[in-house]
Amino acid sequence: MSLELSSLTVITGQNIPLFKPVNLVVSKGEVACVMGPSGVGKSTLLNAIGGHLSPHFNVTGDIVLNGQPLACLPAAERQIGVLFQDPLLFPHLSVGDNLAFGLSPKVGDLKQRRLLIEQALEQAQLCGFYHRNPATLSGGQQSRAALMRALLAEPKALLLDEPFAKLDLELRHTMREFLFTQARQQLIPIVLVTHEPADLAAAKGPLVVLQPT
Amino acid sequence: MRFSKSWPKWVMLAILLIGILLPVLAGLGETTWAAFGILPALGKYSFSLTAWQHLFQLPGLTTSLRLTLVSGFLSTAVALILALFGCAWLHGRSTKHSVLSKLKPFTAPFLVPILAAPHAAVAIGLAFLLAPSGWLARLFSPWLTAWQLPPDWATVQDLWGLSLALGLIIKELPFLWLISLVALKQINVSRQLSLSQSMGYSYASSWYKIIFPQLYPLIRLPVLVVLVYSLSTVDMAQILGPNNPPTLALATMRWFNDANVAMLLPASAAALSLGMLMVVSVFLWEMSIKLIMVITKALTRSGSRGRPWKLATKVLSTALSACLILGLLSLAVLAIWSLTWRWSFPDALPASWSYAYWQNLVTNWPLALLHSITLALGSSALAVVLSIAWLEVQDRYGGHLYRLTFWFIYLPLLVPQIAFLYGLKIGFLRIGLNGGMGAVMWAHLLFVLPYVMLSLVDSWRALDKRYVQVAESLGTSSWGCFWRIKLSLLLQPLLLAWAIGMAVSISQYLPTLMIGAGKIESLTTEAISLASGADRRLVGVYGLLQALVPMLAYGLALLLPRLITLKMRDNHMRELS
Numbered sequence: 207m208s209l210e211l212s213s214l215t216v217i218t219g220q221n222i223p224l225f226k227p228v229n230l231v232v233s234k235g236e237v238a239c240v241m242g243p244s245g246v247g248k249s250t251l252l253n254a255i256g257g258h259l260s261p262h263f264n265v266t267g268d269i270v271l272n273g274q275p276l277a278c279l280p281a282a283e284r285q286i287g288v289l290f291q292d293p294l295l296f297p298h299l300s301v302g303d304n305l306a307f308g309l310s311p312k313v314g315d316l317k318q319r320r321l322l323i324e325q326a327l328e329q330a331q332l333c334g335f336y337h338r339n340p341a342t343l344s345g346g347q348q349s350r351a352a353l354m355r356a357l358l359a360e361p362k363a364l365l366l367d368e369p370f371a372k373l374d375l376e377l378r379h380t381m382r383e384f385l386f387t388q389a390r391q392q393l394i395p396i397v398l399v400t401h402e403p404a405d406l407a408a409a410k411g412p413l414v415v416l417q418p419t
Numbered sequence: 420m421r422f423s424k425s426w427p428k429w430v431m432l433a434i435l436l437i438g439i440l441l442p443v444l445a446g447l448g449e450t451t452w453a454a455f456g457i458l459p460a461l462g463k464y465s466f467s468l469t470a471w472q473h474l475f476q477l478p479g480l481t482t483s484l485r486l487t488l489v490s491g492f493l494s495t496a497v498a499l500i501l502a503l504f505g506c507a508w509l510h511g512r513s514t515k516h517s518v519l520s521k522l523k524p525f526t527a528p529f530l531v532p533i534l535a536a537p538h539a540a541v542a543i544g545l546a547f548l549l550a551p552s553g554w555l556a557r558l559f560s561p562w563l564t565a566w567q568l569p570p571d572w573a574t575v576q577d578l579w580g581l582s583l584a585l586g587l588i589i590k591e592l593p594f595l596w597l598i599s600l601v602a603l604k605q606i607n608v609s610r611q612l613s614l615s616q617s618m619g620y621s622y623a624s625s626w627y628k629i630i631f632p633q634l635y636p637l638i639r640l641p642v643l644v645v646l647v648y649s650l651s652t653v654d655m656a657q658i659l660g661p662n663n664p665p666t667l668a669l670a671t672m673r674w675f676n677d678a679n680v681a682m683l684l685p686a687s688a689a690a691l692s693l694g695m696l697m698v699v700s701v702f703l704w705e706m707s708i709k710l711i712m713v714i715t716k717a718l719t720r721s722g723s724r725g726r727p728w729k730l731a732t733k734v735l736s737t738a739l740s741a742c743l744i745l746g747l748l749s750l751a752v753l754a755i756w757s758l759t760w761r762w763s764f765p766d767a768l769p770a771s772w773s774y775a776y777w778q779n780l781v782t783n784w785p786l787a788l789l790h791s792i793t794l795a796l797g798s799s800a801l802a803v804v805l806s807i808a809w810l811e812v813q814d815r816y817g818g819h820l821y822r823l824t825f826w827f828i829y830l831p832l833l834v835p836q837i838a839f840l841y842g843l844k845i846g847f848l849r850i851g852l853n854g855g856m857g858a859v860m861w862a863h864l865l866f867v868l869p870y871v872m873l874s875l876v877d878s879w880r881a882l883d884k885r886y887v888q889v890a891e892s893l894g895t896s897s898w899g900c901f902w903r904i905k906l907s908l909l910l911q912p913l914l915l916a917w918a919i920g921m922a923v924s925i926s927q928y929l930p931t932l933m934i935g936a937g938k939i940e941s942l943t944t945e946a947i948s949l950a951s952g953a954d955r956r957l958v959g960v961y962g963l964l965q966a967l968v969p970m971l972a973y974g975l976a977l978l979l980p981r982l983i984t985l986k987m988r989d990n991h992m993r994e995l996s
Binding site: 253257283284288308309310319365 | 520614615618622721727
């Protein structure tokens with residue numbers, strides 16, 4: 207159970223590699239950090255892993271998740287969750303329906319689904335928020351709901367693109383604790399893009415520093 | 420005290436009330452009176468229901484109703500689905516480098532000609548294309564079909580109104596597509612799609628479950644405008660719809676124009692019924708959308724991920740390309756016919772060419788062209804000035820009246836033209852406006868203003884107000900800001916709004932015909948009245964001219980700002996050297 211990147215880089219339309227090839231092994235429950243100067247392509251690396259690259263880019267090297275190569279799979283079949291800086295709760299759905307959108311269809315019974323969602327809301331300290339409009343939630347509440355949505359989809363790996371960048375300092379600390387505890391319980395590999403040395407210290411996992419070519 | 424300070428707001432409101440709302444309401448009022456037997460011009464002063472009895476006895480009424488509903492709902496639904504598919508296709512990340520995906524950057528140039536061309540021009544071109552003796556039959560004969568003579572098929576003006584629906588789809592698709600693309604800029608499409616796909620949803624179901632429910636509320640008004648137009652079009656129905664019985668709107672117009680003036684009463688009743696039909700149709704449409712949204716939400720709750728819609732994607736992309744190609748070919752065939760001298764069936768192209776008709780046109784400018792250009796320049800200029808004035812007044816004196824005016828500015832597009840134009844004609848006659856250019860221009864303005872406003876309002880709102888604040892802090896007066904900041908920065912959208920206004924005015928058929936009492940001919944009225952005749956070359960000239968004038972306006976609107984920027988760069992280079 208691990209995510210392995212070997213000599214991975216992203217090539218632009220002009221045939222220029224964005225960063226020096228990356229080698230990384232993240233085992234289950236481990237949080238790897240990706241750091242590097244602004245504009246070097248940290249988000250692009252995550253997009254390459256998740257399958258969200260725009261067609262102007264090409265990927266070279268291998269991405270292997272639990273022994274399965276991913277390069278040819280579309281994003282929808284990779285089972286890799288993402289969290290962006292913005293929580294991006296879908297504005298036309300209530301908080302609970304946002305979680306329902308994430309919850310795996312393997313749970314077919316509607317009552318059972320509702321129960322699981324309420325449990326997830328409880329874990330995120332969002333009891334009684336099922337019918338709330340996401341826009342009425344605070345930033346921290348939105349981030350926790352977005353994380354629960356991602357986890358309910360039962361991803362086999364999780365990519366975090368500076369998920370704390372827009373939170374204030376105190377909130378950042380509690381959110382980090384919450385996120386790492388929740389994510390580690392899932393026993394999946396996690397890749398975190400960050401600028402914060404504090405994140406690196408808390409992650410206690412491998413570090414990749416992207417270097418421009 | 421408060422009044423004197425914000426007097427421009429009240430003046431603008433009065434202008435819009437008298438100029439836009441009053442004519443529509445007065446027209447509807449006169450039509451209603453006539454429908455209930457009160458028509459002083461015929462010496463009828465007492466309330467009666469005979470008009471309605473007469474209407475329900477007229478032959479073919481139920482068929483007309485069926486034709487109207489089938490062509491109207493079918494075309495709106497298909498055009499909307501194709502437009503949404505088009506948006507999804509443009510946003511998509513296709514892994515294969517197919518020919519189609521290489522065409523993506525050229526989508527807008529493909530759409531603009533069809534968008535600019537009036538409905539009648541597209542309809543005439545499509546008829547020239549699909550008719551048994553049309554270009555398509557000629558292209559495939561006799562080598563494939565073995566036809567030496569046109570087949571005896573009803574490929575246009577078919578009994579179910581399907582060719583009419585096709586014409587409407589081809590014409591409305593680019594409008595809905597571009598409107599949706601603009602609206603999508605307000606939604607974070609690519610991130611939301613990434614998220615949804617990361618949770619295992621296919622691209623197609625991500626669009627259906629995430630983007631569509633957010634997009635529809637933003638394009639509701641334009642979609643309803645298309646629905647109302649499709650249900651009440653007269654010009655397209657005249658060319659592509661069945662003749663006997665025709666759609667309800669066309670039947671109504673024929674009854675209005677009947678030699679027997681007593682038909683005015685049942686015609687008014689029919690016009691009023693068409694108005695009520697719109698209310699019911701809009702209600703039904705919105706209910707159906709609501710139902711779809713409820714089903715979508717239930718599906719969302721179930722968490723089902725959906726499959727890649729491979730078959731649907733194939734069907735939709737074929738339909739979309741077919742509609743665009745048919746639209747462009749329709750305009751091309753107009754051009755070919757306008758340059759034809761001899762072209763007998765089944766030759767693929769004319770045997771001999773000639774520009775005699777164009778030469779004739781240039782040597783004696785026909786009145787129709789002069790009228791069309793005058794009406795278009797006048798009404799579009801008025802509409803642009805009114806829109807700017809209204810938006811600027813909102814900026815300066817607060818905007819709480821906007822929502823109110825919003826609805827009545829768009830009212831002329833949400834009521835069938837025929838339901839109030841006849842009444843408006845009577846109203847104009849009462850105040851002494853006797854079907855001259857002024858009255859026709861006023862009628863055009865009713866339809867030009869909402870489109871101009873629709874295209875301008877978003878860019879006006881999106882203008883970064885800090886530019887104005889910076890200018891004000893540098894001591895510029897509010898008039899200075901208006902001219903030198905707002906209008907200068909908004910040059911491109913203003914010109915585009917003007918071009919859209921030109922296109923809308925050129926395409927007006929009923930307002931020119933009814934308010935002008937048939938005495939003011941325009942390119943559109945000429946093209947439509949010639950369309951039933953035998954000389955396809957002349958129709959080709961008028962049809963193409965109808966499309967060329969708006970295209971010229973669009974070209975100017977897109978080129979002028981670029982020339983100005985280039986000139987600025989030139990000056991800069993000169994200063995540097």
